[in-house]
Amino acid sequence: MFTLPEIKHSFDLTEDQIMIRDMVRDFAKSEIAPLAQEVDEHHRFEKKTWERIVELGLPGIPFDESVGGSNGGTLAYILAVEEIAKVCGSTALTLAAHVSLGTYPIYAWGGEKLKREYVPRLISGEYMGAYGLTEPNAGSDSGGTQTSAVLDGDSWVLNGRKCFCTNANYAGSFIVTAVTDRARGSRGISAFVVPRTTKGLDVEPGEKKLGMRGSDWGSLVFEDARIPRDHLLGPEEDGFKTFMKTLDGGRISIGALSLGIAEGAYDCARAYAAEREAFGGKLTDLQAVQFKLANMALDIEAATHLIYHCARLKDAGQRYSKEAAMAKLFASECAMRVTYDAIQIYGGMGYSREYPVERMWRDAKLCVIGEGTSEIQRLIIARNILR
Numbered sequence: 001m002f003t004l005p006e007i008k009h010s011f012d013l014t015e016d017q018i019m020i021r022d023m024v025r026d027f028a029k030s031e032i033a034p035l036a037q038e039v040d041e042h043h044r045f046e047k048k049t050w051e052r053i054v055e056l057g058l059p060g061i062p063f064d065e066s067v068g069g070s071n072g073g074t075l076a077y078i079l080a081v082e083e084i085a086k087v088c089g090s091t092a093l094t095l096a097a098h099v100s101l102g103t104y105p106i107y108a109w110g111g112e113k114l115k116r117e118y119v120p121r122l123i124s125g126e127y128m129g130a131y132g133l134t135e136p137n138a139g140s141d142s143g144g145t146q147t148s149a150v151l152d153g154d155s156w157v158l159n160g161r162k163c164f165c166t167n168a169n170y171a172g173s174f175i176v177t178a179v180t181d182r183a184r185g186s187r188g189i190s191a192f193v194v195p196r197t198t199k200g201l202d203v204e205p206g207e208k209k210l211g212m213r214g215s216d217w218g219s220l221v222f223e224d225a226r227i228p229r230d231h232l233l234g235p236e237e238d239g240f241k242t243f244m245k246t247l248d249g250g251r252i253s254i255g256a257l258s259l260g261i262a263e264g265a266y267d268c269a270r271a272y273a274a275e276r277e278a279f280g281g282k283l284t285d286l287q288a289v290q291f292k293l294a295n296m297a298l299d300i301e302a303a304t305h306l307i308y309h310c311a312r313l314k315d316a317g318q319r320y321s322k323e324a325a326m327a328k329l330f331a332s333e334c335a336m337r338v339t340y341d342a343i344q345i346y347g348g349m350g351y352s353r354e355y356p357v358e359r360m361w362r363d364a365k366l367c368v369i370g371e372g373t374s375e376i377q378r379l380i381i382a383r384n385i386l387r
Contacts, residue, residue, distance in 0.1 A: 011304065011305075011308050013075075013079075016072065016076065017072075017073075017075060017076045017079060020061065020072060020076045020079060020080060021076075021079040021080070021082075021083060023056070024056075024058065024079070024080045024083040024084060025083045025086075027052070027056060028083050028084045028086065028087045028088070029087065031049065031052060032049060032084060032087050032088045032091050033087035033088065035049065035088075036087055036088040036090075036091075036214075036356065036359070037353070037356065037359070039088065039090060039091075039213070039214035040090065040213045040214055040359050041213075041353070042213075043208055043209070043213040043214070044213075044214055045094075045169075045170065045214060045215070045216040046091070046214060047170075049091055050094060050125075050128070050170075051125070053091075053094075053095060054124070054125030055125075057070055058077075058080050058095060059095070059098055059099055059103065059122065059123050059125065060123040060124075061073075061076050061077040061080060061099075062074050062076070062077040062099065062104070063103070063107055063119065063123060067107065067115060067116075067119045067120050067123065068119070068120040068123040068124055069123055073311075073315045074249075074252065074311040074312075074314045074315045075308060075311040075312060075315060077099060077253075077311075078252055078253060078255075078256035078307065078308075078311050079256075080095070081095055081096050081253055081256040081257055081260065082256040082257070082259050082260040082263070082307075083260065084260065085256070085257045085258075085259070085260025085261050085263075085264065086260045086261070086263050086264035086267070087264060088214065089211065089212055089215075089257065089260075089261050089359075089360065089363030089364070089366075090212045090213060090214030090215040090363070091214065091215075092256075092257045092260060093166060093212050093215040093257060093366070094166070094167060094214075094215050094216070096250070096253035096254065096256070096257055097129070097130065097131065097166035097167050097215075098122070098128055098129045098130075098167060099129075099253070100246070100249050100250040100252075100253040101129065101130070101131030101166070101175065101246060101250050102122060102128070102129015102130050102131055102167065102171065102173070102174075102175060103118075103119060103122040103123065103129045104246065104249055105131075105175050105191065105233060105242060105243075105246045106118050106119055106122070106175065106193060106233065107119050108245075109191075109233055109234040109242055110193065110233055110234075111230065113230060114193055114230070114231065114233070118173055118193060121172065121173075122172075122173070126172065127171070127172030127173050128167050128170045128171045128172055129167065129171060129172075129173060129174075129175070130165050130166060130167040130168050130171035130173075130174045130175070131165065131166070131174070131175045131176075131246070132162030132165045132168075132174050132175065132176035132177070132194075132220045133145075133162070133176075133177055133243055134162060134163055134164045134165070135147060135160070135161060135162055135163060136161060136163055140372070140373055140375070140376050142177075142186075142240075142243070143185060143186035143189070143240065145160075145177050145178065145179055145189055146160055146161075146179070147159065147160025147161065147162065147176065147177065147178040147179065147222060148160055148178055148179050148180075148182075149178035149179065149180050149190060149192060150180075151180075151229065152226075153229075154228065154229045155226040155227065155228060155229060156178075156192060156226070156227050156228075156229060156231065156232065157224055157225065157226055158176070158178055158192070158194070158200070158201075158222040158224075158225040158226075158227065159222050159223060159224060159225070160178065160222050161219060161220065161221050161222070162176060162219060162220040163206075163219045163220075164206070164217055164219075165206075165217060165218055165219065165220055166215060166216065166217050167215075167216055167217070168203050168206070168216065168217055168218030168219070168220060169203055169205055169216050169217075169218045170216055171196060172195070172196050173193060173194065173195055173196060174193070174194045174196070174201075174220060175191060175192070175193055175194075175233060175246075176191070176192055176194055176220065176222075177189050177190070177191050177192075177239050177240075177243055178190060178192060178239070180236060180239075186240045187240065189239040189240045189243075190232060190233075190234075190236050190238070190239035191232070191233040191234060191238075191239035191242045191243055192227060192231050192232055192233055192239075193227075193231045193233055194220075194225070194227050194231070195227070195231075198225050198226065198227055199225065199226065200222060200223050200224045200225030200226060201220065201221070201222055201225045202220075202221040202223070203218050203219070203220060203221075204218055204219040204220075204221060205218050206218045206219065209366075210362050210365060210366075211359070211361075211362030211363040211364070211365055211366055212362075212363050212366050247371055247372060248320060248321045248324045248325075249314065249324070250371045251324040251325060251327065251328035251371050251372065251377075252307065252310050252311055252314065252320075252324055252327060252328070253371075254328050254331075254332065254367055254370060254371045255303070255306070255307040255310070255324075255327040255328045255330075255331040255332070256307055256331075257367060258303070258328070258331035258332040258334065258335040258364065258367040259300065259303050259304060259307055259331050259334070259335070261335045261338075261339065261360050261363055261364050261367070262296070262299065262300050262303065262331070262334050262335040262338040262339065262364070263300055264356070264360055265296075265335075265338050265339045265342040265356075265357050265360045265361070265364075266293075266296045266297070266300060266338055266342065268342060268355065268356060268357055268360075269292075269293065269296070269341070269342035269345040269346065269357065270293055270296075272345060272346055272349075272355075273289050273293065273345050283345065289345055292341045292344065292345060293345075295337070295341065296337075296338045296341060296342075299334040299337060299338055300334065300338065302330065302334070303327070303330055303331040303334045306323070306326055306327040306330055306331065307327045307331055309323065309327075310323040310324050310326075310327045321380065321384065322380065322381060322384035322385070325372075325377040325380040325381050325384075326377075326381055328371060328372070328377055329374055329377035329378065329381070331367070332364070332367035332368045332374065333368060333374060335364035335367050335368075336361075336364050336365070336367075336368060338364075339357060339360045339361035339363075339364045340361060342357040342360065342361070343357050343358060343361055
């Protein structure tokens with residue numbers, strides 16, 4: 001049996017970061033990988049896997065100990081996402097959405113009462129977190145939000161609909177955007193924390209998906225849904241800024257998710273090419289295959305540097321909007337290229353469900369759409385460099 005040599009890049013990781021990475025790597029290989037194909041095949045959200053993720057403390061990695069976290073930082077957290085994504089994109093997406101979209105905005109912009117009420121519950125796994133931004137008529141044009149919020153005494157009354165909401169059917173709390181002053185356009189959008197128990201909130205299961213089939217999603221329907229006045233997240237009509245900053249952080253997560261998928265496909269393709277015989281030798285003897293593997297390795301190396309650098313900027317409290325767009329754009333398109341070439345190396349076998357590379361290719365497609373399409377990332381980069 002051919003054994004792949006282990007590539008040992010440190011990327012200047014600390015001992016604690018390496019320990020977290022290795023712990024999650026072992027967990028992913030032993031407990032997540034064996035279920036990945038079945039979870040994908042049956043579009044099944046695996047609750048027991050989520051319970052183990054919570055048990056291992058992964059949702060608390062980037063948060064302070066004061067709210068129940070472990071103060072590990074952004075880089076340690078994305079290492080966890082990356083390792084899980086190597087074997088199952090769906091599971092990595094569940095964690096990424098919970099932490100970056102469902103928890104971090106409350107931690108960063110919520111008042112003390114909101115933070116005390118929700119963040120410890122989200123970190124401990126009592127709640128799963130979700131984020132409602134996209135609407136049937138407002139996707140990339142997030143400033144076109146139609147969901148409304150009207151102040152009525154001590155309550156906000158929400159009406160509207162959100163779609164493509166990851167974790168929706170299992171979430172205990174949602175962060176959503178709604179228009180509070182339509183005359184001000186995107187400046188009139190606010191952000192809110194909505195408990196699942198809110199009357200007037202209905203959650204509808206999502207349709208079956210191309211990829212990330214083990215990741216839950218759904219739609220949120222608000223019909224005169226009342227939430228407490230103090231569940232406004234950040235200043236009123238600052239919601240657009242809040243969710244744009246949220247997406248900056250989320251793009252680091254999606255970058256790590258993309259990187260993990262690419263690494264998983266590369267490892268599979270490299271092992272297969274080293275064992276498969278054709279034209280009188282191994283596939284690795286063929287220059288065409290060597291070039292594909294070289295391009296994969298190059299893409300992955302570059303994506304790793306971009307993502308880790310961006311995580312360090314966030315941990316250092318520096319601006320990272322442009323860097324997050326660059327990291328997410330490059331890593332997600334890297335995942336598409338690597339998974340495509342992995343299937344090519346497998347040939348007809350790669351088109352079969354017998355091997356995981358076709359699943360990885362399907363999973364990678366979400367990464368060039370979610371958290372802002374590739375086109376939106378290029379707009380963000382352009383605006384930053386042309387200021």
